[in-house]
Amino acid sequence: MTQHSALIQSAVRTISLELKAITQLKSRIGTPFATACELILACSGRVVVVGIGKSGHIGRKIAATLASTGTAAFFVHPAEACHGDMGMITRDDLVLALSNSGTTSEILTLLPLIKRQGNTLISITGNKDSTLALAASVNLDAQVTQEACPLNLAPTSSTTATLVLGDALAIALLEARGFTAEDFAFSHPGGALGRRLLLKVEHVMHQGTELPRVSVGTSLRDALVEMSRKGLGMTVVETSEGQLAGIFTDGDLRRALDRGIDVRHTQIQEVMTPKGQTATPDILAAQALNIMEEHKISALIVVDEQNRPIGALNMHDLLRAGVI
Structure with a gap:
C-alpha cells in the first residue's frame, strides 16, 4: 500500500x-x-x-x-x-x-x-x-x-x-x-447573520438632504441635475402634496433616450416609473434586499404611513452594510 x-x-x-x-x-x-x-x-x-x-x-x-x-x-x-x-x-x-x-x-x-x-x-x-x-x-x-x-x-x-x-x-x-433567529442575532451582532437579522432599512437608507427628490412638473433636465448632485442613480418624484408619484432611475433615462425624448422639454412624470416599489423604515434590510431581487431592481424608495418619500437605498448601500 x-x-x-x-x-x-x-x-x-x-x-x-x-x-x-x-x-x-x-x-x-x-x-x-x-x-x-x-x-x-x-x-x-x-x-x-x-x-x-x-x-x-x-x-x-x-x-x-x-x-x-x-x-x-x-x-x-x-x-x-x-x-x-x-x-x-x-x-x-x-x-x-x-x-x-x-x-x-x-x-x-x-x-x-x-x-x-x-x-x-x-x-x-x-x-x-x-x-x-x-x-x-x-x-x-x-x-x-x-x-x-x-x-x-x-x-x-x-x-x-x-x-x-x-x-x-x-x-x-x-x-x-x-x-428565535432574532434572539440568535442579538448574541451575534458582529456576524453576518446578526447584520441580516438586526439591521433595518432606517439604519442604511439615505434621508434628509441626501434623498434626491423632484416634484411632478419638473423638467427631465432638472431631474437629471438632481440625480447627479445626489449620486444615487435615481430620484423620487413627488406630488404637490408631498406624496410618492413615482421614481426615475438611470434605467428609465436609457429607455427615454431610446425613444428620442427631448431632455429639455420633457417633464419628469412623462418618463418616470409610476409609484415604484417601496419599503417602510422599520422592515429589515434583508427584507428590502428580497424586494429588490424579486422585482429585479437596484433601488428602493422608503415611505412613511402617508406614502410620503422619506428615504431611499440601493444595492450598494446593502453591500456596504454587509447584508449581501
Missing part, C-alpha cells in the same frame, strides 16, 4: 469509528437526557461547564454553544476552581461536569464544594458507574466502544460523542425556550 492510499484509509477509518460512536448515542437518549434538560430549564442561575484536558476543550465549546442559543453558560477550569475560581459559581448555578473516565481528580476535588453549596450537578461521562456519574443528579452516558486513535488512547471518538451530546442539549433547550 502506498503512503497516499494509507493516509486516505486512515482518514476513512477515523470518520467511520467516530460516526459509529455518534450513532450509538441515539439508543441512550432517553429519560436522563430529558431530566438534564428540565434541570437546566429550571435553573435560575447559569450553567457552569467544567472539564480538563480534551474534555476541557470540548467543555469550552459546549458552554459557548449554550450561551449563544439562549442558555446562560460559561466555562470554569477545574484546577483554577480549586485555587479561587470556585467563587465564580453561585448557589443558583448548575454545574455540568465532563470527564470520560468519571474519575478526573481535579473535578472530584470540587464535588464536596458543589454539594455543600447546593448546586445541581449534571455529568457527561464514558463510565456510568464512575464516582462522578454516581455523584451527579443525572448522568449522560457518552461511552464509546473504541477511540478512533489506533492505540485506543487519544481522546477522539469519546470527545466527539461528548460534543454531540452537548449540541443535543443546546438545541433541545433552544427549542424548549422558543429561541
